[in-house]
Amino acid sequence: MRIEVDKDKCTGCGECKEACPKGAKIWNVEDKAMATNLRFCHLCTICAGKCPQQAIHVIREDNKPLKNQED
Numbered sequence: 411m412r413i414e415v416d417k418d419k420c421t422g423c424g425e426c427k428e429a430c431p432k433g434a435k436i437w438n439v440e441d442k443a444m445a446t447n448l449r450f451c452h453l454c455t456i457c458a459g460k461c462p463q464q465a466i467h468v469i470r471e472d473n474k475p476l477k478n479q480e481d
Contacts, residue, residue, distance in 0.1 A: 411453060412469050413445035419465035429460035 420442045427437035435450045437443060437457070443466070445451070458466040 414467045416465040419463040426457040
């Protein structure tokens with residue numbers, strides 16, 4: 411599993427970090443968002459659903475987006 415952030419779409423608003431149950435353990439938001447320490451991620455996809463720019467994509471190992479992620 412990996413979390414991809416489209417740097418062209420991300421505005422660094424921090425909605426992902428605020429919405430995430432693990433927040434600062436996973437998300438580093440400075441100028442742009444970056445997911446780190448994915449061992450803490452629960453694969454809930456809340457971050458992707460809350461992103462106002464639709465810049466976050468949670469990708470399974472088979473490269474398919476998770477089903478409950480909004481497109």
